[in-house]
Amino acid sequence: MDFAFTREQETLREHLRSLLDDVCPPDYAARCDAEGRPPREAYQALAKHGWFGLVLPVEYGGTGGSAIDLAIMLEEIGRHFEELAMWVFRTLTYGGYAVMQHGTPEQKAALLPKVLSGELSFCFGLTEPASGSDAAALTTRATRSGDGYVINGQKVFTSGMDISDYCLLVTRTSTGEKKQQGITNFLVDTKLPGIEVRKIETLGQRAIGTTQVFYNDVKVPASAVLGEVDRGWQAVDSYLWYERLCLSAARTGAAQAAFEYALDYAKTRKQFGRPIGQFQAIAHKLADMKVMLDVSRMLVYRFAWLMSQGQATRSDAAVLKLYTGETYKAVSDLGLQILGGYGYCMEYPMQRFFRDSRLAVIGGGTSEIQRNIIARGLGL
């Protein structure tokens, strides 16, 4: 068993950290959040320096990196700005991984080079008003019409729809015995007539945020289908595993940033004539935060390794998502307490970690659902 990163992986992280220190410093992230402005400059800088090619195949201009390389990248971006990591992960998952796994040669040739260059952004439309945790109960319908399809329905919480070029949209094309049957995925051009996007005001994730999307007689060509007609659920499942790795790596990075801020504060803020970190009540909080972060990081890289060996299970993905999400939430909460009244002030970054981290135990499958999956894996 080897817990060390390779020299190349260490270098990868160092290069990325130095670029992000430049293009995505803390005050930039704070401004994007406060102004509700997507971090476009940082996104483009990552593209310009070739980071979107990290896990794309060599024949499409990428470097064919591993799941561990991907986790390193998202952890480091998350450490600088979680929402930037979310944006990158969405494009790499729904425009990169999904197209690599299920795209036709034409779709790969048309889309992957533009993912690499940062020309295209992608988002994911699965959740509907009446189907959240029970995601496969979706009702947005794609009906065959001429040589294409017509889409009607409503999605909610499609994050980044307003800044994306394509949405990987999960639709129902027929009714099978099970709700997981009859599902087809489309790569829908977000600017097509009949699509209406409304921004949703949220507690956190305010730089890019999320949207409600209405599809009214949206005509798409048959070439927009990604993967097999009526058999799309298996693909959705595989995206969700990939998503869990990306989200968990990014959130572990963000939790690390919250921890580092709180640690620094505890060493410098004085009360009763000494740094507050010297009070056991504060020191123990920081010790607990460090332990949770160590475990989170080990779970991220263990899962990345399992994925690269083709050995990851549904239960492993749930353990990862549950623990890293709960850790981010707990670390931000403890961090806010360590900052006292200043943790509650918008001028300080802890409130952003606190707000953003609340989504970590809801989005991409709630903690309750992850526990259900783990329990099922135990035969319960």
Ligand SMILES: Cc1cc2nc3c(=O)[nH]c(=O)nc-3n(C[C@H](O)[C@H](O)[C@H](O)COP(=O)(O)OP(=O)(O)OC[C@H]3O[C@@H](n4cnc5c(N)ncnc54)[C@H](O)[C@@H]3O)c2cc1C
């Ligand atoms: C900011 C934000 C961004 C998001 N981004 C996206 C996105 O880009 N694309 C997308 O498709 N979706 C996205 N989502 C949707 C997200 O994945 C769902 O919100 C989540 O899966 C939960 O669904 P729900 O909100 O409908 O809650 P519900 O499913 O209604 O759940 C409500 C409560 O009941 C609990 N519950 C439900 N079923 C069970 C059960 N069987 N056992 C125990 N407890 C249960 C839940 O855990 C939760 O506590 C986003 C959500 C938010 C808030």
